[in-house]
Amino acid sequence: MQKVVEIKDLNFSYQEKEVFKNLHLTMESQKFTVVLGPNGSGKTTLLKLLLGFEKGNSVIMLDSLPVIKENLNRIYKEIGVVFENQNQNFVAETVTDELAFPLENLNYGKEEITKAIDQVSDLLNIKHLLNEVPNNLNAGDKQLVALASALIINPKILLIDEGLNNLDLSRKNKILSILKKLVNENQITIIYFTHDSEDTLNADNVIILSNGKVQVANTKEEIYKDENNFLNANLEPPFIIKLSKRLQFYDLIQDDYLNAEKLVNDLWK
Amino acid sequence: MSGNIMIGNYFPAKSNIHNMNPISKIICTILFLLMTIFSFNIEVSGILVLLVMILIMNTSIPLTVYYYILKKLRYIIIIFFVLSSLITFSLIAGLTVGINVVLIILIVSILTLTTPPTEIVYGLEKVLYPLQKCNIKTNTLALNISMALRFIPILIDESDKILKSEASYGVDYHLNIKNKIKAIKTMIKPAIKRTLKKQKEISKSMEVRLFSIYKSRTNYRINKWGFFDTYLIIVHIAILIIIIMRGVIT
Amino acid sequence: MEIRLNKISYIANKKTQLQKTILKDITALIKNNQITVFLGPNGSGKTTLASIISLLNNIDSGNITYDNIKINNKIDKINLNILKPKIGFIYQNSCDQFFCNTVKEEIEFALDNLNYHTKDKAKRIKDSLKLVGLNPSYLDKDPLKLSNGEQKLLSIAITLSYNPEVIILDEPTLELDNHNQNKLIKLIKLMKLRYNKTIIVFTKDSNFAHQIADYIYILNNGSIIVKGLKYKIFKNEKLLKENNLTMPDLIKFSYLVETEKSVKIEYRDDINDLMKDIYRHVR
Numbered sequence: 155m156q157k158v159v160e161i162k163d164l165n166f167s168y169q170e171k172e173v174f175k176n177l178h179l180t181m182e183s184q185k186f187t188v189v190l191g192p193n194g195s196g197k198t199t200l201l202k203l204l205l206g207f208e209k210g211n212s213v214i215m216l217d218s219l220p221v222i223k224e225n226l227n228r229i230y231k232e233i234g235v236v237f238e239n240q241n242q243n244f245v246a247e248t249v250t251d252e253l254a255f256p257l258e259n260l261n262y263g264k265e266e267i268t269k270a271i272d273q274v275s276d277l278l279n280i281k282h283l284l285n286e287v288p289n290n291l292n293a294g295d296k297q298l299v300a301l302a303s304a305l306i307i308n309p310k311i312l313l314i315d316e317g318l319n320n321l322d323l324s325r326k327n328k329i330l331s332i333l334k335k336l337v338n339e340n341q342i343t344i345i346y347f348t349h350d351s352e353d354t355l356n357a358d359n360v361i362i363l364s365n366g367k368v369q370v371a372n373t374k375e376e377i378y379k380d381e382n383n384f385l386n387a388n389l390e391p392p393f394i395i396k397l398s399k400r401l402q403f404y405d406l407i408q409d410d411y412l413n414a415e416k417l418v419n420d421l422w423k
Numbered sequence: 424m425s426g427n428i429m430i431g432n433y434f435p436a437k438s439n440i441h442n443m444n445p446i447s448k449i450i451c452t453i454l455f456l457l458m459t460i461f462s463f464n465i466e467v468s469g470i471l472v473l474l475v476m477i478l479i480m481n482t483s484i485p486l487t488v489y490y491y492i493l494k495k496l497r498y499i500i501i502i503f504f505v506l507s508s509l510i511t512f513s514l515i516a517g518l519t520v521g522i523n524v525v526l527i528i529l530i531v532s533i534l535t536l537t538t539p540p541t542e543i544v545y546g547l548e549k550v551l552y553p554l555q556k557c558n559i560k561t562n563t564l565a566l567n568i569s570m571a572l573r574f575i576p577i578l579i580d581e582s583d584k585i586l587k588s589e590a591s592y593g594v595d596y597h598l599n600i601k602n603k604i605k606a607i608k609t610m611i612k613p614a615i616k617r618t619l620k621k622q623k624e625i626s627k628s629m630e631v632r633l634f635s636i637y638k639s640r641t642n643y644r645i646n647k648w649g650f651f652d653t654y655l656i657i658v659h660i661a662i663l664i665i666i667i668m669r670g671v672i673t
Numbered sequence: 674m675e676i677r678l679n680k681i682s683y684i685a686n687k688k689t690q691l692q693k694t695i696l697k698d699i700t701a702l703i704k705n706n707q708i709t710v711f712l713g714p715n716g717s718g719k720t721t722l723a724s725i726i727s728l729l730n731n732i733d734s735g736n737i738t739y740d741n742i743k744i745n746n747k748i749d750k751i752n753l754n755i756l757k758p759k760i761g762f763i764y765q766n767s768c769d770q771f772f773c774n775t776v777k778e779e780i781e782f783a784l785d786n787l788n789y790h791t792k793d794k795a796k797r798i799k800d801s802l803k804l805v806g807l808n809p810s811y812l813d814k815d816p817l818k819l820s821n822g823e824q825k826l827l828s829i830a831i832t833l834s835y836n837p838e839v840i841i842l843d844e845p846t847l848e849l850d851n852h853n854q855n856k857l858i859k860l861i862k863l864m865k866l867r868y869n870k871t872i873i874v875f876t877k878d879s880n881f882a883h884q885i886a887d888y889i890y891i892l893n894n895g896s897i898i899v900k901g902l903k904y905k906i907f908k909n910e911k912l913l914k915e916n917n918l919t920m921p922d923l924i925k926f927s928y929l930v931e932t933e934k935s936v937k938i939e940y941r942d943d944i945n946d947l948m949k950d951i952y953r954h955v956r
Contacts, residue, residue: 193822
């Protein structure tokens with residue numbers, strides 16, 4: 155297994171509060187990993203450490219590069235980040251310019267930039283927003299623009315910090331399936347930080363973070379096997395898993411189901 | 424939040440001035456500012472008022488926007504008018520100064536309303552280029568000026584948020600003078616604190632998106648140099664010369 | 674307090690190129706001591722309507738009646754002064770709300786300026802925090818440095834401190850994890866049942882609405898699309914889909930069973946009850 159993130163023995167305190175102590179964490183490359191944790195469990199801090207905004211006592215490896223000041227430029231070329239709502243910052247006055255921004259910084263030619271903007275706005279279905287002012291968009295559209303602007307440089311690693319919460323569920327699911335496709339076909343790595351267990355249904359791997367520690371890290375199927383993995387972190391499993399567990403208890407089904415339609419079909423065969 | 428019209432904010436539209444190259448816009452703005460410095464009597468100010476009105480007509484931005492900006496800054500205008508009237512014992516002198524202040528506000532607004540911040544940085548970089556000979560880091564300077572330009576709308580945005588929050592607790596800025604003072608007093612420190620924090624976040628996120636002042640970058644939307652650019656610069660230079668000559672003669 | 678919305682309209686950036694109608698002819702009745710939910714997708718005008726009802730924004734046309742006080746598009750300073758202490762607003766982004774250095778100062782500001790008279794202010798502040806489950810150690814903390822969940826709870830504590838009759842919440846569950854969401858649901862029910870408050874919630878989270886709503890208005894594209902009781906709204910798949918909303922999980926399951934397998938199992942509010950129904954039908 156190729157490790158895209160490697161953290162060993164990390165201690166980190168923020169304003170006299172110990173956030174991480176002896177943190178050990180690895181993430182697999184080219185997978186969709188969901189980092190799940192309740193409010194205040196250290197998710198955003200972890201992201202900041204991965205981006206080199208903060209520094210702990212041990213060096214983090216990101217895609218086999220140590221996250222130190224000298225490497226940040228190289229690292230940023232390979233990653234795209236979608237920040238949490240409150241920390242979203244748009245730099246341009248039209249969505250087109252916002253999308254062009256990272257490519258301008260890479261000295262792409264004007265035609266290449268036009269092509270890239272076309273592609274990504276097609277992919278996320280935001281063509282109708284291209285002439286709008288990013289700051290005037292509603293919350294969901296803002297998230298889509300932020301996502302587009304992260305994807306436009308064709309990053310190897312995409313980091314999303316609660317970045318799709320404002321989307322209506324149907325749109326969010328469409329976007330998630332697009333992202334999953336990118337992982338499977340283009341072999342990118344996605345790391346998705348969230349407090350919502352439902353988001354784990356789309357994951358390959360899940361890391362549950364609680365009180366600055368890794369509660370459990372495994373494939374989602376393995377994690378779903380024991381409800382306590384969630385309960386111990388003050389979280390609940392996704393609805394369909396909760397239901398599956400209860401049905402298993404009454405011997406009505408054998409396995410965990412991830413899909414409501416399939417579950418209904420099998421119950422009433 | 425939803426399209427606040429204020430100083431420093433870009434107003435998207437298609438107009439002659441929107442389409443101009445940012446370099447010529449900055450040059451014209453500088454020339455205009457020089458003109459206001461050299462205008463000592465009210466007739467010259469009158470000419471400048473005409474000039475600015477022609478420019479405003481060419482921006483396709485509704486007059487209500489400019490009115491709103493002036494309204495927000497009315498206290499500054501009034502203070503300048505009153506102070507200069509008192510100092511010179513002349514109402515006309517005070518009026519001239521007042522008009523000049525209005526002109527300055529309007530010309531800077533025209534620049535920021537028709538030019539996105541990224542273009543302003545680009546334009547400033549190019550215009551300040553000769554200063555490089557004097558060993559001044561023009562890249563950084565341009566970036567700092569554009570950050571300062573951005574500081575104002577961010578500050579106003581954060582101040583607005585805080586004032587609104589205060590209003591929900593009964594300290595309504597619009598209610599009366601007593602409330603106004605109280606609201607502003609409580610607002611200043613957190614507004615500045617939050618603006619500085621936001622600026623830091625913005626520069627961090629720009630770094631992640633690969634922005635570097637040390638490297639050259641493409642400019643995706645920069646317009647070519649057009650007829651209007653040359654035309655306007657010539658007009659400005661001409662008027663400036665006329666004003667200086669008049670000043671020298673009289 | 675009973676609030677009547679009568680043909681409220683709101684247009685942003687009037688008379689400019691950016692002009693946009695955000696709300697159009699909104700008419701609704703918010704009954705006393707009930708939880709009224711405005712359910713609407715992203716961009717439907719929820720936050721604007723929420724700030725209007727909270728008196729933070731003016732209306733362009735129409736009027737709102739708070740019991741017997743009428744507010745229209747003219748700024749009515751006297752009535753605003755009377756109404757402000759009676760209304761509490763919980764922001765979507767909690768950090769937009771705070772501007773003091775400590776939690777204590779935040780609550781104090783509200784108490785002082787909304788003329789909440791109490792003999793023991795310090796106790797009132799501590800009690801407000803206790804109500805939302807925050808211990809006194811939070812008093813000296815910087816509100817902006819708290820976690821999202823803590824900020825939301827603080828927001829509610831501040832609002833409860835001056836005991837308004839009406840509490841308005843704008844997308845309260847967005848930033849909250851399961852545990853804190855459940856805490857919020859309990860708090861909202863407590864505010865209704867024990868403290869007799871009138872509660873208005875703006876959200877796109879059907880699951881959340883399902884758990885707390887007494888009455889639902891669907892808001893989309895700035896207009897009220899439909900109104901009704903929980904089950905009428907949530908069983909209507911077409912209606913929800915047209916308005917970019919989802920069915921609550923529990924209802925969706927029963928709905929699937931009914932439509933796919935033509936078996937009628939009950940529509941439930943609790944997963945354990947649903948379990949029992951399934952067991953009965955399958956065995």
